[in-house]
Amino acid sequence: MLYNDIKHILPEFAFQGKYHEVQEINSGIINNTYHLVYLLEDGTARHYTLQHINGYVFKDPVAVMNNIQRVTDYLRRSLRGEGLDPSRRVLRLKPTRGGAVFFRDREGGVWRAYDFIDNATAYDRPQRPEDFYQVGRAFGEFQRRLCGFPMDQLAETIPDFHNTTKRFYDFVRALSQDRAGRARSVEAEIDAFFDRRKMMGQIVKGLEEGRLPLRVTHNDTKINNVMLDDATGQALCVIDLDTVMPGSALYDFGDAVRFGASTADEDEADTRLIRLDMDKYALFTRGFLEETRGFLQPEELKLLPLGVKVITCELAMRFLTDYLDGDLYFKIKSPDHNLIRARAQLALLRDIEAQEDRMAQIAASL
Numbered sequence: 142m143l144y145n146d147i148k149h150i151l152p153e154f155a156f157q158g159k160y161h162e163v164q165e166i167n168s169g170i171i172n173n174t175y176h177l178v179y180l181l182e183d184g185t186a187r188h189y190t191l192q193h194i195n196g197y198v199f200k201d202p203v204a205v206m207n208n209i210q211r212v213t214d215y216l217r218r219s220l221r222g223e224g225l226d227p228s229r230r231v232l233r234l235k236p237t238r239g240g241a242v243f244f245r246d247r248e249g250g251v252w253r254a255y256d257f258i259d260n261a262t263a264y265d266r267p268q269r270p271e272d273f274y275q276v277g278r279a280f281g282e283f284q285r286r287l288c289g290f291p292m293d294q295l296a297e298t299i300p301d302f303h304n305t306t307k308r309f310y311d312f313v314r315a316l317s318q319d320r321a322g323r324a325r326s327v328e329a330e331i332d333a334f335f336d337r338r339k340m341m342g343q344i345v346k347g348l349e350e351g352r353l354p355l356r357v358t359h360n361d362t363k364i365n366n367v368m369l370d371d372a373t374g375q376a377l378c379v380i381d382l383d384t385v386m387p388g389s390a391l392y393d394f395g396d397a398v399r400f401g402a403s404t405a406d407e408d409e410a411d412t413r414l415i416r417l418d419m420d421k422y423a424l425f426t427r428g429f430l431e432e433t434r435g436f437l438q439p440e441e442l443k444l445l446p447l448g449v450k451v452i453t454c455e456l457a458m459r460f461l462t463d464y465l466d467g468d469l470y471f472k473i474k475s476p477d478h479n480l481i482r483a484r485a486q487l488a489l490l491r492d493i494e495a496q497e498d499r500m501a502q503i504a505a506s507l
């Protein structure tokens with residue numbers, strides 16, 4: 142039972158009131174996340190999010206927590222500086238009873254908690270077209286507010302996270318090791334990555350050569366990482382700050398479009414259903430550019446569609462790498478789940494390639 146997984150952890154945190162109920166949140170595929178409800182004596186509810194950080198993925202959870210603390214403090218100050226109330230706009234860590242920002246259990250696992258943002262929802266799919274525009278604004282605003290953040294204070298929580306060139310080498314390593322004996326069954330997919338090798342390295346090259354600037358980026362800009370206000374529909378808060386690191390604006394733009402503007406789920410098995418919805422793309426791009434127009438450089442603006450291609454290809458390759466390694470990294474629900482995900486992302490990539498010129502036109506017109 143769910144409660145049994147966490148009952149020894151709950152007393153460690155300074156939650157208010159009495160434990161009432163728990164629900165697992167299944168939209169992430171790395172950490173384990175729980176929504177907790179506590180009740181005060183007068184019957185009012187307090188909501189919290191509790192997370193167990195995946196120690197295979199995040200080798201240095203202390204560095205993750207330091208980053209999150211610094212970034213959330215900085216965002217709070219930025220909002221206050223403009224006379225805005227940060228309480229529902231920035232994640233707030235719930236400390237342990239001893240005042241620490243995480244708890245380490247007997248097996249060495251790291252747990253953390255947040256105040257849940259009341260009357261707000263993170264959707265896996267836009268409910269109304271306007272939602273994806275709001276998500277664009279939220280991720281754009283996130284980058285804008287962090288423009289002045291001292292980058293040297295941020296740890297690289299997953300080294301080379303979006304270094305697509307290194308990701309390619311890791312894929313080749315997985316292929317030659319073939320730990321799970323699956324390489325022979327995925328030859329078409331393997332070819333697809335070798336064919337796109339040069340394209341995949343273009344952002345890394347731009348960063349290395351200084352044509353593209355390094356910025357503080359979120360690096361995991363799925364639509365369900367933005368909380369929207371239930372009452373007004375407006376974007377309130379960007380969540381899941383585990384991978385906030387120096388990166389390229391193109392990664393954040395690309396990953397958001399990859400996930401949120403697809404006509405199907407990330408793991409849709411019927412690849413005929415998977416396309417890039419250009420209306421959604423335009424909505425997101427409008428929101429994102431409204432916030433970032435003032436500081437994005439011409440080269441970044443020009444390469445926005447490349448960001449979508451690179452990130453979609455990178456994720457397809459990461460899923461296939463994990464399939465070849467025997468499913469060590471991403472949580473899976475069936476033995477071929479990572480293969481289905483890789484094929485779905487490749488199908489999406491093909492449609493993105495077909496619509497690339499149109500994507501560039503739309504971005505330019507905005």
Ligand code: GN1
Binds near residue numbers: 381
């Ligand atoms: C992982 O679990 P979640 O949603 O936070 C992954 C992202 C992928 C995403 C694909 C640390 O994110 O990079 O884009 O799955 N996060 C990590 O759904 O690897």
Ligand code: MG
Binds near residue numbers: 361383
């Ligand atoms: Mg994440």
